[in-house]
Amino acid sequence: MNKNLLRPLWASLLAMALAHPALSQESGDPIKLILNDWTGQLISAQIMGEALKREGYNVEYVQADAMAEFVGLKSGDLHVAMEIWSTTQKDLFDEAVASGQVENMGESGMQAREEWWYPLYMKEQCPGLPDWTALLEPDCVAAFSTPETTPKGRYLGAPVTWGGFDEERVEALGLDFEVIHAGTDAALFAELESAYQRKAPIILWVYSPHWVPAVYEGEYVEFPPFTPDCYAEERYDCGKPQGPIWKAAWGGLAEKWPRAHTAIGNFSLSSAESNALIQRVDVDKQPLETVVTEWLDQNESRWKAWFQ
Secondary structure (H helix, E strand, O other), X not given: OOHHHHHHHHHHHHHHHHHOHHXXXXXXXXEEEEEOOOHHHHHHHXXXXXXXXXXXOOEEEEEOOOOOHHHHHHHOOOOEEEEEEOOOOHHHHHHHHXXXXXXXXXXXXXXXXXXXXXXXXXXXXXXXXXXXXXXXXXXXXXXXXXXXXXXXXEEEEOXXXXXXXXXXXXXXXXXXXXXXXXXXXXXXXXXXXXXXHHOOOOOEEEEEOOOHHHHOOEEEOEOXXXXXXXXXXXXXXXXXXXXXXXXXXXXXXXXXXXXXXXXHHHOOOOHHHHHHXXXXXXXXXXXHHHHHHHHHHHOHHHHHHOOO
């Protein structure tokens, strides 16, 4: 082999080691960051991933289901999940952490809420809202019915892989509603946009951080307050839990990539910041990669401090 051909490669590796001396002690294998199927998570993951790249790390993005990703995190086939929602993923996360194979990397700075939501114009036809008992009234059921569900009301749920126990909640509370699941996150909110413009009946799963609560006038349904027993006893006669969005990592991350482990632990993004970034992508139709790049360029001192 021509040694002259290797010189540029060795020079590049040497320059990287000198610029980031800690990296010389860390693995050159790719850190595999999980991508889920909602915009906010894609933004969080790629802000972290691109920051890692700028610090010289080899990063690979891997698409994974939000409920099934814990298997990969346990085995080390996947390394980092930037959003674990306490509203729907807590039980699986707790089990994974208890196994000793997955590490809770702390709160992300964002607070999660996921619940049934309706546009304010629907209160004209169902004035007892947001109290959930209004949904028991025949006139209110009829107001939310559609040709595909009549005489039942229609609740548009999230993709079925997100969980959420909506069918169980409908049965437990005696609601005369049929749960219809959107195929994707995009389809869920495309249907809301269409209904909102036409003042058509709709009640659906809305989560935050997200742009919807900021752009459209509406309210969350107030179900009986969540209690741990409500889910532990599989009653589901309560609302969904609320709480922090955590970060998770394969248990071997700290040993294999210690400086990256520090940065991921320090990553923080507020709900308000996430809402604004999601709105730029989903509403303003800016490329996600552009939004992420601009955030990193404008917040360099902030993300660099994550590595300290």
